[in-house]
Amino acid sequence: xxxxxxxxxxxxxxxxxxxxxxxxxxxxxxxxxxxxxxxxxxxxxxxxxxxxxxxxxxxxxxxxxxxxxxxxxxxxxxxxxxxxxxxxxxxxxxxxxxxxxxxxxxxxxxxxxxxxxxxxxxxxxxxxxxxxxxxxxxxxxxxxxxxxxxxxxxxxxxxxxxxxxxxxxxxxxxxxxxxxxxxxxxxxxxxxxxxxxxxxxxxxxxxxxxxxxxxxxxxxxxxxxxxxxxxxxxxxxxxxxxxxxxxxxxxxxxxxxxxxxxxxxxxxxxxxxxxxxxxxxxxxxxxxxxxxxxxxxxxxxxxxxxxxxxxxxxxxxxxxxxxxxxxxxxxxxxxxxxxxxxxxxxxxxxxxxxxxxxxxxxxxxxxxxxxxxxxxxxxxxxxxxxxxxxxxxxxxxxxxxxxxxxxxxxxxxxxxxxxxxxxxxxxxxxxxxxxxxxxxxxxxxxxxxxxxxxxxxxxxxxxxxxxxxxxxxxxxxxxxxxxxxxxxxxxxxxxxxxxxxxxxxxxxxxxxxxxxxxxxxxxxxxxxxxxxxxxxxxxxxxxxxxxxxxxxxxxxxxxxxxxxxxxxxxxxxxxx
Ligand SMILES: [Zn+2]
Numbered sequence: 193x194x195x196x197x198x199x200x201x202x203x204x205x206x207x208x209x210x211x212x213x214x215x216x217x218x219x220x221x222x223x224x225x226x227x228x229x230x231x232x233x234x235x236x237x238x239x240x241x242x243x244x245x246x247x248x249x250x251x252x253x254x255x256x257x258x259x260x261x262x263x264x265x266x267x268x269x270x271x272x273x274x275x276x277x278x279x280x281x282x283x284x285x286x287x288x289x290x291x292x293x294x295x296x297x298x299x300x301x302x303x304x305x306x307x308x309x310x311x312x313x314x315x316x317x318x319x320x321x322x323x324x325x326x327x328x329x330x331x332x333x334x335x336x337x338x339x340x341x342x343x344x345x346x347x348x349x350x351x352x353x354x355x356x357x358x359x360x361x362x363x364x365x366x367x368x369x370x371x372x373x374x375x376x377x378x379x380x381x382x383x384x385x386x387x388x389x390x391x392x393x394x395x396x397x398x399x400x401x402x403x404x405x406x407x408x409x410x411x412x413x414x415x416x417x418x419x420x421x422x423x424x425x426x427x428x429x430x431x432x433x434x435x436x437x438x439x440x441x442x443x444x445x446x447x448x449x450x451x452x453x454x455x456x457x458x459x460x461x462x463x464x465x466x467x468x469x470x471x472x473x474x475x476x477x478x479x480x481x482x483x484x485x486x487x488x489x490x491x492x493x494x495x496x497x498x499x500x501x502x503x504x505x506x507x508x509x510x511x512x513x514x515x516x517x518x519x520x521x522x523x524x525x526x527x528x529x530x531x532x533x534x535x536x537x538x539x540x541x542x543x544x545x546x547x548x549x550x551x552x553x554x555x556x557x558x559x560x561x562x563x564x565x566x567x568x569x570x571x572x573x574x575x576x577x578x579x580x581x582x583x584x585x586x587x588x589x590x591x592x593x594x595x596x597x598x599x600x601x602x603x604x605x606x607x608x609x610x611x612x613x614x615x616x617x618x619x620x621x622x623x624x625x626x627x628x629x630x631x632x633x634x635x636x637x638x639x640x641x642x643x644x645x646x647x648x649x650x651x652x653x654x655x656x657x658x659x660x661x662x663x664x665x666x667x668x669x670x671x672x673x674x675x676x677x678x679x680x681x682x683x684x685x686x687x688x689x690x691x692x693x694x695x696x697x698x699x700x701x702x703x704x705x706x707x708x709x710x711x712x713x714x715x716x717x718x719x720x721x722x723x724x725x726x727x728x729x730x731x732x733x734x735x736x737x738x739x740x741x742x743x744x745x746x747x748x749x750x751x752x753x754x755x756x757x758x759x760x761x762x763x764x765x766x767x768x
Contacts, residue, residue: 237435256479280504290334322360326375350393373411423453434467447471457486513566547580575609620735698763
């Protein structure tokens with residue numbers, strides 16, 4: 193599997209094929225003919241054996257936070273780094289010391305506030321400026337002061353960027369790489385070089401692109417990271433270029449850094465590994481500017497489970513889903529249900545006719561055992577569900593349903609879905625419905641009443657204020673609280689928490705992450721109703737609850753109530 197024979201490789205590339213050039217033109221060429229005027233070699237490369245290990249380098253704290261709408265405080269960065277360390281990535285890029293106050297403060301505080309057991313922290317910067325010395329360079333001085341064992345510096349490897357952005361000569365660009373790395377290694381730093389725009393640069397001027405790498409190698413860089421900065425390369429380009437670089441530079445470790453602009457960042461990263469790179473840069477959840485960086489939540493299990501390559505410690509792979517969700521929570525992004533391996537829908541089955549087959553042989557319908565990455569099979573239940581589907585769902589949540597209970601649930605589902613409920617997308621409320629059919633009732637608290645007032649006065653900023661009052665009974669105690677919020681749901685949530693927060697400390701971990709409203713014409717003769725869905729998270733699991741009513745506040749309250757009850761129900765089984 194891991195070794196391709198020469199003949200096979202020749203066969204793959206032995207026919208005429210088209211290449212799209214950087215200027216957008218296409219032309220045909222035949223195998224064996226030099227593709228570039230400066231071509232380093234013909235296409236005769238043996239695929240190497242797959243590496244036994246690939247170092248995972250997460251760049252969410254630097255490149256990943258370039259994503260629109262993503263902004264991290266120093267505290268956020270420390271907490272994200274703790275999660276990455278818990279998962280066991282080899283390197284965490286912490287930011288660019290000196291470039292902005294947050295990153296500068298992060299590097300001041302990490303020594304006291306961040307304890308890493310598995311990962312190594314990396315400070316990021318660039319080479320010295322053109323026409324200056326390394327010793328006098330502020331960026332390099334900040335890198336030394338950041339006091340990390342490893343630094344990663346970016347250098348131009350596309351000749352046109354040297355001409356047009358740096359406005360200096362190619363010789364000076366190479367000298368900038370050399371001087372900077374020598375300076376950093378003389379201060380006992382381990383240095384990684386990010387060769388920016390490497391693949392575009394290699395397409396146009398491979399000689400210069402490789403010259404930059406050679407200079408970095410000779411100056412003492414430990415890893416040369418080939419960056420597809422514009423994200424436009426395809427796996428075939430990556431394979432060919434990495435193989436060529438590897439044969440030109442056989443003795444220094446190579447890395448890959450891909451952006452997802454062509455939708456293939458993970459595929460490109462895997463292609464690079466197959467061609468011999470041993471460091472993979474990307475982000476958990478694929479954060480990053482434009483379409484993002486390579487999604488490590490997919491690349492890690494691809495490498496470890498499918499290709500048998502060591503990435504993070506094997507016994508931590510099951511932390512992948514919880515860590516991916518926890519990081520999403522920390523950066524305030526709703527996790528995508530369709531995200532490979534870690535999304536909530538990726539092992540969800542609308543059982544229907546296949547229910548019994550899925551129950552017997554899950555592997556007929558799932559590409560891996562979801563528990564390997566900390567995810568789980570989920571049965572999706574709608575009003576079209578049958579007995580077998582309901583039984584599977586009950587087994588999934590750990591309850592037993594009698595024939596009688598199943599019949600009453602099927603009747604309830606038909607009626608409720610007709611009213612506008614949609615349990616397929618509200619697994620939290622569905623579980624409560626199933627449990628109630630067994631005679632269970634939540635005993636945490638009893639709601640006596642709630643009231644919401646929104647006041648609009650004048651037209652200044654802050655003219656609209658909302659407050660909610662909630663009265664509940666917990667045990668023998670009658671409790672009442674009033675709280676303000678930025679809207680009715682937020683105010684109700686705050687008032688309820690202020691009533692019962694002292695009784696249920698687990699509430700501190702339960703967070704509402706998304707709120708969606710749809711107005712429906714149900715056709716049931718009652719006119720329009722409002723359907724509210726609330727997503728919640730406790731750092732270990734996420735759940736969705738639903739409310740339906742002609743009144744938007746009442747619909748929101750139902751969804752909120754279910755969310756809190758579900759969260760409390762699972763508070764004891766989730767450790768956090
Ligand atoms: Zn990047």
